[in-house]
């Protein structure tokens with residue numbers, strides 16, 4: 001039997017993106033080549049406006065490249081969207097206020113015709129996965145920001161995607177909740193085996209979460225450097241890793257990569 005290899009989770013080749021605006025053309029991305037392995041955690045970091053969200057939106061087929069190609073698990077980004085190969089979460093949880101936690105998590109399953117019994121079983125699993133068992137029947141306005149984000153993550157995972165796309169999902173949370181959510185996300189990613197592409201402004205967040213940190217240069221966004229992290233397996237990355245010497249070394253490596261990019265000083269990147 002010939003061994004079958006799992007296709008790369010994300011493969012971007014020569015991706016350029018130019019927006020036409022009233023003020024003229026804005027080159028948001030230029031010559032992006034990026035591969036994300038199955039189960040790998042990648043963060044995109046770079047100065048404000050360098051095209052991080054644009055790249056994520058192109059991977060999600062919410063926007064299309066001006067040139068170049070993106071494949072998700074060996075198919076076009078468009079086909080991957082139709083096949084629900086990825087889940088997506090943004091800075092705002094975007095929950096329906098009139099639905100409970102379970103109702104919000106069940107939504108994508110309802111939309112895709114999953115029957116009631118299977119749906120209920122899957123929602124139970126997801127509620128447990130994100131640790132919201134005691135809050136299953138609460139409405140979004142009865143939850144903290146961190147809990148709302150956990151509902152959004154559960155909803156993104158509803159259809160067992162092998163890829164999660166996340167655009168600053170913890171950006172609106174206080175620092176303690178944010179650190180807690182980072183540890184939770186690592187646990188969830190390890191449990192589900194999903195690859196993650198994560199946009200952030202925070203160097204420590206990128207370092208803590210990632211297998212590799214993709215450092216982008218200011219507009220037009222290019223990949224300035226890809227910094228491999230050496231912090232051990234994601235599932236073993238405990239909370240106190242943030243006090244470890246290796247953690248600070250990795251922060252320095254990413255900072256140097258950011259400053260090495262042709263910039264006069266990166267705006268919009270947090271070092272806290």
Ligand SMILES: Nc1ncnc2c1ncn2[C@@H]1O[C@H](COP(=O)(O)OP(=O)(O)OP(=O)(O)O)[C@@H](O)[C@H]1O
Pocket residue numbers: 019020021026027028046047048049050051052053054055219268
């Ligand atoms: N729909 C659009 N029309 C015109 N220009 C756009 C559009 N979307 C993004 N841009 C421009 O493309 C560039 C990249 O934007 P993008 O939001 O991807 O950057 P970003 O790195 O995610 O920024 P931030 O860190 O501030 O969120 C910016 O100059 C932005 O103004």
